Amino acid sequence: MITAYGGVNKKMKGKRDQTEYYGAEDAALPTTIIENQTNVSFRVDIPYTLPSDGETYTVDLTRYFIPAYYEYQCVPKLDESAFLIARITQWDQYNLLEGEANLFFEDTYVGKSILDVRYVSDTLDISLGRDRNVLVKRTKVVDYSKRRFIGANKVETRSWKIEVRNNKAQAINLVITDQLPISRQSEIEVTPQELSGAVRNIENGDLIWSLPLEAKGRKEWQWGYEVKYPKDRYLQLE
Known part of the structure; x- marks a missing residue:
């Protein structure tokens, strides 16, 4: 299986709201894919909060399981x-x-x-x-x-x-x-x-x-x- 580097790379992964945390084992963020004439953009459907701790975070916007x-x-x-x-x-x-x-x-x-x-x-x-x-x-x-x-x-x-x-x-x-x-x-x-x-x-x-x-x-x-x-x-x- 080929898998892209996904999830967020910290134990405490930030949060969608004040109580819900997001882990590396979770699915990608809910997004809407918008296809424009010359590019593709991803709109995050649920607000997502990152801690202001100076660390770098990586979040999956979408996942594909491709044969x-x-x-x-x-x-x-x-x-x-x-x-x-x-x-x-x-x-x-x-x-x-x-x-x-x-x-x-x-x-x-x-x-x-x-x-x-x-x-x-x-x-x-x-x-x-x-x-x-x-x-x-x-x-x-x-x-x-x-x-x-x-x-x-x-x-x-x-x-x-x-x-x-x-x-x-x-x-x-x-x-x-x-x-x-x-x-x-x-x-x-x-x-x-x-x-x-x-x-x-x-x-x-x-x-x-x-x-x-x-x-x-x-x-x-x-x-x-x-x-x-x-x-x-x-x-x-x-």
């Missing part, structure tokens, strides 16, 4: 860390406000994030940070990475192995993204080799593997590509 789909995402070419992502569909019905958010996961504070609601997509992704119990490793397979000459051309082959391990006590959904080189020149040809079931984006070269991973489970696979180009040219391949 989310959880998955881990990793781009091992850039960072082998796996990030837990909460994906929320049809999020625009909740009048979410853009700004800094405190994130809690399973009643544990995991950090701060910027809630960016300037989306045109119907799915809002919220990163809950790295999870050290989901391990991803990307290594070059030297035996399958080579260079050779064919006539006036040079041909280079690259192969990679990806290993994933779930050290958690529950199954997870994991999305791994890698990338094929993209050639914009006709004399440079990129040919994918074994892609191990990846979904390939022709436009940007992205390779995406979506896989369930059982508790304490592990998987590994290889993928690779071949590049042919004039032997008088120099290409720096990963």
Whole structure:
């Protein structure tokens, strides 16, 4: 469950009137949401009093219980860390406000994030940070990475192995993204080799593997590509 930092952060939480006190475990204040043309405002329906003691208080104006789909995402070419992502569909019905958010996961504070609601997509992704119990490793397979000459051309082959391990006590959904080189020149040809079931984006070269991973489970696979180009040219391949 994702929960915003809520309630009031003092034992004596202020009061709605002279006798009724508000605690962190209570519900949000009764409010009316007013949708204007360019913004959303919250009108507090019951007067609320804060002590004049110089302390800082935080009060919930509203609460939403929003279903989310959880998955881990990793781009091992850039960072082998796996990030837990909460994906929320049809999020625009909740009048979410853009700004800094405190994130809690399973009643544990995991950090701060910027809630960016300037989306045109119907799915809002919220990163809950790295999870050290989901391990991803990307290594070059030297035996399958080579260079050779064919006539006036040079041909280079690259192969990679990806290993994933779930050290958690529950199954997870994991999305791994890698990338094929993209050639914009006709004399440079990129040919994918074994892609191990990846979904390939022709436009940007992205390779995406979506896989369930059982508790304490592990998987590994290889993928690779071949590049042919004039032997008088120099290409720096990963």
